[in-house]
Amino acid sequence: MALVPFKYTLRSLFVRRSATLLTVFGTGATVAVLAGVLSLNKGFEALFEAHGREDLVVFLRPGAQSEGESAFSDDRADILLKSLAEVATNASGAPLASAESFLAVRLRKTDGGETNVPIRGVQPATFAIRAGEIRIVEGRNFQPGSDEVIVGRPVSERIRDASVGDVLTLNTTPFRVVGIFEHDGPLDSEVWGDVERMRVALKRPVYNRVLAQLRPDAEVAALAARLEDDRQVPAKVQTEREYLRNQTGMLSGALQFLGFFLAVIMGTAAVFTGTNTMLSALASRVHEIGILLSTGFRPMAISLAFLLESLLLGLLGGVVGCLLALPLNGVETGTTNWQTFTEVAFAFRVTPDVLVRAVGFALILGLLGGTWPAVRAARLDPTDALRRR
Amino acid sequence: MSLKLVWRFLLSHPVRSILTCGSIVVAVFLLCVLRTTVVALGSSIEAAAANRLVVQSSVSLFVPLPLSYQPKIEQVDGIEHVIKWTWFGGYYKDPQNFFAQFAVDAAATMEVYPEMEITEGSYDAFLASRQGALIGRDLAEKYEWSVGDRVPIIGTIYPRADGGAWEFDVEAIYDSRNPAFGEQTLLFHHTYFEEVLKAEQGPEALAAGVYIMRIEPGTEPTTVMAAVDALFESGPQRVQTTTEAEFNRQFVTMFGGIPTFLSWIGGSVLFAILLAAINTMLMAGRERTRILGVMKAMGFGSGSVFALFVVEAVVLCGAGGLIGVAFAKLVETPIAVALSTMMPGFVLTTETILAGLAVAVGVGLVAALVPAIAASRLRPVEALRAEV
Structure with missing residues (x-):
């Protein structure tokens, strides 16, 4: 079967410039919205899931959904810290485990208003566990046992009195900011200090969670099963990655739903527009089609040409949509981690994966929009078509 | 033509x-x-009541306030009612079934929240029942609960010592006349909450999440707010008193x-x-x-x-x-x-x-x-x- 030359399809699009442009930009806007939602979700995932480590485990009180709800008394935390065979040790044989306190504290933002900032009290072992993950970029680390804190870089920019040398008052206790740190994951949004000092200042009688690094051969599932109904210290054990995924599940799910909802609804409108455009193209080309048919092109070939034209429209719309969405890349935005009620800042990430999906979506729109006109084109009667002007 | x-x-x-x-x-x-x-x-900002004020910890949303604060707040001029209002944070059977539950001072709750209208059961029955619960219409429909049902709620912040659920008896169902005060809330007695916590965790576990006050007509809210804040200026927990609108705003800005x-x-x-x-x-x-x-x-x-x-x-x-x-x-x-x-x-x-x-x-x-x-x-x- 002889196909209608590709050039014909291209020229058809070019001849009907205004309709082509309007359709392409309309589809483009739709695709851009989808790409925007997808890249928002990507940015979110990148922050949380990508930085959870598989070799770290988080111990929470059974039933607790987040560390804010979890609590371990001193003696229970002590057992977790010192008596687990699965936990890795440092060169001198001390377990790489740290009891931490966690509280979302109300602090004032530089641009006015208040926000909840997570304050984490840690033991020195935390820094051994996170060696290489936490980078002090200004000042120095806090001294164990002292009223000093270090602050994540984004926090130091957003929050008042959070630069090196400032004094940050927690309840009634003043803490001196001595350093700024960076972390590629969510820890970047926190303030860190000595866990015992934090517990005193914030009047917290308990630790919130225990963090430990496992030996390479340790079985997380077995450890989790054993501690689940442990008499002495019942605990919920998750790898850090699992823990972070659970933290963001709700928001991530909401974003995915939003993306799906918008894609279906706006996609419907875009398909309607595409169909309109192609039907109009068909109507103005009936005579031409008659000529093509009478020179021996099969109806199938005509049909394919129309479908191809519609797919090209979709492709162009996809490209325009991607171009519209690209400037979003890196734009910082913020929302709240509803599990802990703390602010998380993250950036849109327009990844190749997002672009591929956006273009794929645009092609589907093109395909759907072209189907009906293509069927109509194939059904034209040659003599009748030739007669029409 | x-x-x-x-x-x-x-x-x-x-x-x-x-x-x-x-x-x-x-x-x-x-x-x-x-x-x-x-x-x-x-x-929730638009629909907030102008005569309701909220006393919360100035340190953190998650730090509760001592019970001893209530009688002191009640001394402040211009306050009609002060009620405890504690976020319970539990779920029904599965963490997916999440909705708001609060332990409250039941007696004055209807005065402070007049937008609630009891449409099934009775408020008096709720008051009289130790483990009684007052639930919203949507909640009742969603889980097909009706007056007389016993509802098990798993506490994530306040787990029971035996690992089981808290149990509440539905005594009344309310409709809300205020769209921002949803019908998916379960209210139960703060007295019962305290009773269980005291028995299982000791008296030092007792506290109230926030205090909600209704002020007398004609009272200047800012005067009351300043007076309450001044009471606890030097600790042990400093407080921050705001209008209901401001209190809600902190959640809205979280979006x-x-x-x-x-x-x-x-x-x-x-x-x-x-x-x-x-x-x-x-x-x-x-x-x-x-x-x-x-x-x-x-x-x-x-x-x-x-x-x-x-x-x-x-x-x-x-x-x-x-x-x-x-x-x-x-x-x-x-x-x-x-x-x-x-x-x-x-x-x-x-x-x-x-x-x-x-x-x-x-x-x-x-x-x-x-x-x-x-x-x-x-x-x-x-x-x-x-x-x-």
Whole structure:
């Protein structure tokens, strides 16, 4: 079967410039919205899931959904810290485990208003566990046992009195900011200090969670099963990655739903527009089609040409949509981690994966929009078509 | 006469008219839903009662206040009632079944929250029952709970010592007259809450999440706020007293960039739909060159040809707008129920409906402009000669 030359399809699009442009930009806007939602979700995932480590485990009180709800008394935390065979040790044989306190504290933002900032009290072992993950970029680390804190870089920019040398008052206790740190994951949004000092200042009688690094051969599932109904210290054990995924599940799910909802609804409108455009193209080309048919092109070939034209429209719309969405890349935005009620800042990430999906979506729109006109084109009667002007 | 013409024009390409109308329907529907969402996000601020104040820890949302604060607050002038209000944070059977539960001072709760209307059971029965619970209408419908049922709630913040559930007896069901005070809340007695905590964790575990006060009519809220804050200036827990609106605002601002983001999406929808409508009207204009030539030759003036296009576009888009708004109205209740735990107040306001219709008509007007101007300027001789 002889196909209608590709050039014909291209020229058809070019001849009907205004309709082509309007359709392409309309589809483009739709695709851009989808790409925007997808890249928002990507940015979110990148922050949380990508930085959870598989070799770290988080111990929470059974039933607790987040560390804010979890609590371990001193003696229970002590057992977790010192008596687990699965936990890795440092060169001198001390377990790489740290009891931490966690509280979302109300602090004032530089641009006015208040926000909840997570304050984490840690033991020195935390820094051994996170060696290489936490980078002090200004000042120095806090001294164990002292009223000093270090602050994540984004926090130091957003929050008042959070630069090196400032004094940050927690309840009634003043803490001196001595350093700024960076972390590629969510820890970047926190303030860190000595866990015992934090517990005193914030009047917290308990630790919130225990963090430990496992030996390479340790079985997380077995450890989790054993501690689940442990008499002495019942605990919920998750790898850090699992823990972070659970933290963001709700928001991530909401974003995915939003993306799906918008894609279906706006996609419907875009398909309607595409169909309109192609039907109009068909109507103005009936005579031409008659000529093509009478020179021996099969109806199938005509049909394919129309479908191809519609797919090209979709492709162009996809490209325009991607171009519209690209400037979003890196734009910082913020929302709240509803599990802990703390602010998380993250950036849109327009990844190749997002672009591929956006273009794929645009092609589907093109395909759907072209189907009906293509069927109509194939059904034209040659003599009748030739007669029409 | 000319209306009949508009009708004929619309029907000359039924498929195109339907598809164009369809995309307007979709767009107006989406715009209404997005706008309603943005409005709902802020509704708890709008709908807050001016005579309710909230006393919370100035350190953190998660730090409770000592029980000893209540009698001290009650001493402050201008306060009618002070009630404990503690976020319980539990779920029913599965963490997915999450909704708000509060332990409250039941006796004065109805005075402080007059928007609650008991529609089943009785408030007195709730007051008399040690493990009694007062639940919202939506909650009762969602889990098919009725008066007399015993409801097990697993506490995530306050787990029972035996690992089991807290049990509450549904004694009354309320409807809310305030869209921002949702019907998906379970209230139970603070006395029962304290009783269990004291027995299982000792007296030092007792505390109240926040205190909610109703002030006397004519009292200046700022005076009361300052007086309460001053009481606990030197600890042990410093407090921050705010209006209910301010208290709610701290949760609303947590949505961060989301409202802006939704507005951007709305803008894109508008843009896409405008282009679609322009496309349709241009196509219509192009195809009709010859007919318009005939009409003009027959004596139709430029003005009436112009009007013809405008009316056609407005009728087409307006119809789309109406159907779109109708769809939005149709999904209003299901969405409101689905979102009520996270975000009460999903109500399609008159303003939103009018905005949706205005957008539809506006899009029609703009889309008609180019072909309408072209048509009014058309010279009959050229038009008749044109090949389309």
